[in-house]
Amino acid sequence: MKITFLLHNAYAIGGTVRSTLNLAAALALRHDVEVVSVLRTEERPLLGVSGRVRLVPLVDERPGAASYDGDHELMSRPSAVVPPTEVLAHRYTALTDERLRAFLDTTDADVVVATRPALVVTLAGHGSVGSRRPPGASRASGPTRRGPLLIGQEHLSYDNHVPGVREAQNAAIGRLDAFVTVSARDAADHRLHLAGLRTRITNIANAAPRPRAEPSDLRVPLVVAAGRLFPVKRYDLLVEAFAKVVAERPEWRLRIYGKGPERANLCALIDTLGLNDHVFLMGPSATLETEWPKASVAVVSSEWESLGMTILEAMHAGVPVVATDCPHGPGEILTDGTDGLLVTPNDPNALATGLLRLIDDPELRRRVGTTGRTTVQRYAPRVIATEYEQLIADLQEARAAATVKLRRLLRRTRGWLPSRADQDPGTPEPPTAGAKGGAAKGGAAKPGAAKPSAVESAAENAAPKPLRPKAGCRVGGRGEVRVSVTGSGLSGAVLTLVLRRRHAVDDEVRVPLRQDTPGDAESPWTATLHHDERDLAEDRWDLHVERDVDGARRRLRAGPVEQRGLLTAEFPDRSPVAWWIPYTTKDGYLALRAFHRTAHAEVTALPVGDDSIAVEGVLHGAALGEGATLVGVARGEGVADLEAPVRRTGERRATGRPGFHARLTSLPDPAGPDKVIWDLFLRPSPDAEPIRLGRLFDDIVDRKDTDKYPAVTMPTPGGAAPQARFFFTVTNDLAVAVS
Incomplete structure (x- = not known):
C-alpha cells in the first residue's frame, strides 16, 4: 500500500513535523511511504527522515539553490485555496496551489493524509484526487482506478482555530473519508459539532519513538520545558512559578527550548524577576532526545495541549513530568501521582508546588520517572502505525461494501454485470516483488540489463567502498x-x-x-x-x-x-x-x-542591582591571594582602566574550592564613541597575570544567545550615566558593554 503525507515544511522543527516523520518511518516498515513537503527551506530535514521514506518537496525557498522558486511569478500571488486567516496563509501562494494541484492530479497513492488545515482544505477541495488512469493511457488501455482514501489530521483542537479556519476545515471534513484527532476528547468535540457527517471522526495519538540516548539519571538540578514560545504555552506562568522554586532551591535551573514571538516578553520577565542565572531560553533544538536526559524534572505549563509530544519524549527519557491538567492531552496521558503530576492550569502557585514536590523528593522522582517509561510504550510507533493500518483497512472495507451494494442495485434494476476488472476498485493491486521504493529508492535492475562478469564482480569487491561515516x-x-x-x-x-x-x-x-x-x-x-x-x-x-x-x-x-x-x-x-x-x-x-x-575564572553568577553589577565565581588552575582585583580591559585599547576589589567567599559545594565576589558600582568614562566594551579578567594577586573570566564548565557551546542580563544605569567620573550590561563573547568569556 502506498501512503502519502502532506506536510507544510518537512525541513523545519515542530511538533507536527516530528510526529508526522515518526509515523511515516513506522509505516514505511511495511508500506511504500512518501512525505510531500509543500516548502523546502533547508538542504536536509533538520529532524531527519528515515531512509525508507521518500521525501518530495514542491516549492524550494532556498536562495541560491538550483531549484529556487522564490523568483517565480506565481510566488507573488496569494493562494486561492488556503483560508486567509490560517496562521501560515502568507506562506501559501498561487505557486503552492499549482504544485499541490499537479501532485494531487497524478498521485498513485492509496491513501493521502493532510496534516494541517491549509492542506486539509486543499485536499478536500481538489475534487477527484489521483489519476483516473495512468498518465498517457487511453480509454482502451483498461478500467480507471478509484481515487485514494483521503484522511485529515488535527494537530491542534476544535476550539483552537480562528473562525475563518474553523469554518473552512469543518466544510472540508465532510469531503474526507476520515478525520483523525490526537486526543479522545477532541474527537468527541468534533463529532458533537459536526453531527450528521458521514466522515469517520476518530482519535489516534502521535507516535513517540524510543530515543537512542541513555535515560536520565535524575542527578542534575535542572528542569526542562520545550515547545513554541507562544502565549498558549504559558511560559510566563512557568517563569513566575520558577521564581518561587528558586526562593527555596536556588541551585536549580530551568531551560526552555523553542522559538517564537514570546521570546522578548519572556526575556523581560526574567530580567524583572532577577532570574538571569536560573532561567535560560535555549532556542530551538533538533535533538531534544539528548536534551531530556539532562533534566531531572520536565514541565508543561500550557493552557491547552492537543496531546503533548514533549510529555511523551520526557517520559521516554525517564524524566518525571509536571503538567497542567489542561484540555486535552496531559490528562489523557498522565495518571496523577503515578506516572506524572497534574496541577491546576493558569496557577503559578500550583505549578511551583508540583515542581517542588518532585525537586524535594528524589525517590518520588525516580518512581514516577520509571513508571512513565512503562506508560509511554502505549505510544510506540509500531502501536500507532497499527492503529492507522486498522483505520485504513476499515475505510477500504466500507468502500468495498458500498461498491458491492451498488453492483447489486444495478443488477436488480438494469441487469448490469461488472467486468472482472471492476470487481473491487477500492483495493490496491499487490506490489510486485522488488517494487517497493521504486527507482527513487534504488529498486531492482532494469529488465534485460547485462549482468557483470566474474572479473568485474571481483574487481568491484576488491575496491574499497565509499566512506559514509x-x-x-x-x-x-x-x-x-x-x-x-x-x-x-x-x-x-x-x-x-x-x-x-x-x-x-x-x-x-x-x-x-x-x-x-x-x-x-x-x-x-x-x-x-x-x-x-x-x-x-x-x-x-x-x-x-x-x-x-x-x-x-x-x-x-x-x-x-x-x-x-x-x-x-x-x-x-x-x-x-x-x-x-x-x-x-x-x-x-x-x-x-x-x-x-593555563588558569580560568569560572563565572557562577552575575547579580544585578539597581545601580551596580557583580561577578561571582571560582578560580581554577591558580590560587586566589590577597589583593585580588577584577580588571576590565578596554576593547581595542589594550589598557586596563577598570578595577574593583575581589573578596574571597565560602567554599563552593560543587567544586570544593573557595569562591570570589566583585562588585562594580561605577565605570570609567569611555575615551570615545567606539570604546564601549570592557573584557573582564581576574588578577589573583597584585603581581600576577590577569586570568580570563568566563563560563565554560557545562554543555553549552555558545552562550551569546542563552545567557542574557539586563542593563543597569551606572555613573562615570565625568558625570555620565550610561547603561551597562554583562554579556558573553563568542569564546564564552565575560565582558561589559556600555550604551
Missing part, C-alpha cells in the same frame, strides 16, 4: 569523550579518527579507531579522548575518519551527541585547565569545542 558520542564522568562510528558506513581494516583544528588546518590529532567486534561489518568502531592523554588547543575541532589503505578521509556526520556527563563531570582542578564540549554543527557534522587555558 556517522558517529554518536557520549561524555563520561571525567569529561572524556567516547566517539562511536557506525560500522555500516565504513570499510577497511585500519581506520583512524582525525581531529582537525578549524582555524589551523595543519594542526591535527590522530586517534586509532578500534572495532568493538572485529570482523563484524555492522559493529561500531570506537575511540575515547581522555584529558590526561592529550591536549587540544583552544578552538573548534572537526572530526573525520581516515582509511589507511588509500588515505580516504571523510567528515563525520553526527548521530546522538550525549553531553549529559558534562553536567556532573569532575571540575578540572589542575593547570592547564581543559574542557571539551562535543556538539552537532549547523550542517549536521560532529565537532568538538575545546577550551585550554
